Amino acid sequence: MSEATAVSIQNLSKSFDEIEVLRDVDLMVNKGEVVTILGSSGSGKSTLLRCINWLEQPDRGIIKIAGQRIGVTDGGKPMSMRELAKVRARTGMVFQSFNLWPHLNVLHNVTEAPIHVLGKSRSEAEAYAHELLDKVGMSHKAKAYPNTLSGGQKQRVAIARALAMRPEVMLFDEPTSALDPELVGEVLAVIKALSAEGYTMVIVTHEMTFARAVSDQVVFLEKGRIIERADPETFFTRPDTERVRKFLERNEG
Amino acid sequence: MSNWEILWLERAQFIDGFISTLEIFGLSISVAFVIGCGMLYMLEGAKPRLEVPLRIFVDSMRMLPFLILVYLLYYGLPSFGIRLNAWWAGVGALAVYHGCYFAEIFRGVRQTFSPGQVEAARACGFNTGKMFLRLILPQIIMRARPLIGNQLIYALKDTAFLVIITVRELTAAANSLSGTYFIPTEAFVVVIGCYWLVSMSMELIIKQCGRFSAKRGFDNV
Numbered sequence A: 001m002s003e004a005t006a007v008s009i010q011n012l013s014k015s016f017d018e019i020e021v022l023r024d025v026d027l028m029v030n031k032g033e034v035v036t037i038l039g040s041s042g043s044g045k046s047t048l049l050r051c052i053n054w055l056e057q058p059d060r061g062i063i064k065i066a067g068q069r070i071g072v073t074d075g076g077k078p079m080s081m082r083e084l085a086k087v088r089a090r091t092g093m094v095f096q097s098f099n100l101w102p103h104l105n106v107l108h109n110v111t112e113a114p115i116h117v118l119g120k121s122r123s124e125a126e127a128y129a130h131e132l133l134d135k136v137g138m139s140h141k142a143k144a145y146p147n148t149l150s151g152g153q154k155q156r157v158a159i160a161r162a163l164a165m166r167p168e169v170m171l172f173d174e175p176t177s178a179l180d181p182e183l184v185g186e187v188l189a190v191i192k193a194l195s196a197e198g199y200t201m202v203i204v205t206h207e208m209t210f211a212r213a214v215s216d217q218v219v220f221l222e223k224g225r226i227i228e229r230a231d232p233e234t235f236f237t238r239p240d241t242e243r244v245r246k247f248l249e250r251n252e253g
Numbered sequence B: 001m002s003n004w005e006i007l008w009l010e011r012a013q014f015i016d017g018f019i020s021t022l023e024i025f026g027l028s029i030s031v032a033f034v035i036g037c038g039m040l041y042m043l044e045g046a047k048p049r050l051e052v053p054l055r056i057f058v059d060s061m062r063m064l065p066f067l068i069l070v071y072l073l074y075y076g077l078p079s080f081g082i083r084l085n086a087w088w089a090g091v092g093a094l095a096v097y098h099g100c101y102f103a104e105i106f107r108g109v110r111q112t113f114s115p116g117q118v119e120a121a122r123a124c125g126f127n128t129g130k131m132f133l134r135l136i137l138p139q140i141i142m143r144a145r146p147l148i149g150n151q152l153i154y155a156l157k158d159t160a161f162l163v164i165i166t167v168r169e170l171t172a173a174a175n176s177l178s179g180t181y182f183i184p185t186e187a188f189v190v191v192i193g194c195y196w197l198v199s200m201s202m203e204l205i206i207k208q209c210g211r212f213s214a215k216r217g218f219d220n221v
Ligand SMILES: Nc1ncnc2c1ncn2[C@@H]1O[C@H](COP(=O)(O)OP(=O)(O)OP(=O)(O)O)[C@@H](O)[C@H]1O
Pocket: A016, A017, A021, A039, A040, A041, A042, A043, A044, A045, A046, A047, A048
């Protein structure tokens, strides 16, 4: 594996009660690359993403974050909670339902993990948090509590919170699916800006126009297998499989 | 000399009793709070093997009359070679009993949390202990505020039971004065006033703390 690989997934399989949700998935994400994962509902997109930071524990396969294996130690034993937390801290995740911590204001949502997980000083964490909140257009709400924000604002804070860990890779699970249509744009704009800055991202989305514009690589999941992967131009204009053609037709809107 | 004048002359007894009640209450409720938090942490999946025994323990405590627990600690433990004086037996009983109630309150509030928050914490690299202390516990305390206030008042009232094992607290002071001078009504009126004073002060403080949770949108819970 080269120095430039942010995430490598080999032979990943995962079942929920006998039902195989992911089957022999291989995926390489290079540093600075944006990979979008498409697929119909129930095809295993979320599960794949959640295996990358071990929120779901795979049954088989090897996952590495910037060369470091997650979930299993060098000795081949399952990682302790503490070891696992260390590797997880190298990833950032943005959820469909935002999942901000409601008792902390916006600024403290962003500084919480850097201070208490990474051990940064408060002043350093706050300086970086302000920078990130600026980047996502939320610095004017630093003192506000999550319950006073719109969905789009919450999601932008959640993005800043994930960025604050200075992750090797950002994982997005349908970041705009819970938003009112008029709020989708502001969140997608932030993610686009991040890609322009060279952040490495893996994004599960149903926004086809966005996927086409932002991706370096598009991956299509069907029943837990990657059945097509291509650059966005190829994927959206001349896909290999009938399945993807059908999917694109249906999602053209 | 009127009955009230007698009580005024004997005020030192009341004051001693009142201070003693406050000490017992303050210490035992603090320990109970810590016990409640500790049990919640263990029920959080931190110690999976303790979960069932802990549940059984909490439930059996909640279903036990407080007075019987006091008797057990004071009169029962010596037969196992553990002899506590009345004061410590009382504090211990209050702490354990209300600790279990706190655990139950906290657990109830904990179940209203969305799993997403915990996942977000895990994704940020929080381990179970830090996540509990920084993210779960503060929210539980804010959300459980009215129930905590209620429990504080229960615990304060339960301190009065300790007169039965000879702890010298507020009710004991009234008891002894009413016995000596045969003025039960006046003596107990003073005591009631004291319990009400403490209860209402606690209510007021707890209510003031409501501002913290209201700002975060917790008060609808
Ligand atoms: N915790 C779980 N327990 C049991 N089955 C699960 C669990 N999580 C997911 N599944 C099942 O695994 C399959 C894949 O789910 P997954 O959430 O990965 O799909 P998805 O592609 O993200 O779908 P969507 O677009 O609806 O989010 C589904 O059939 C789902 O029911």
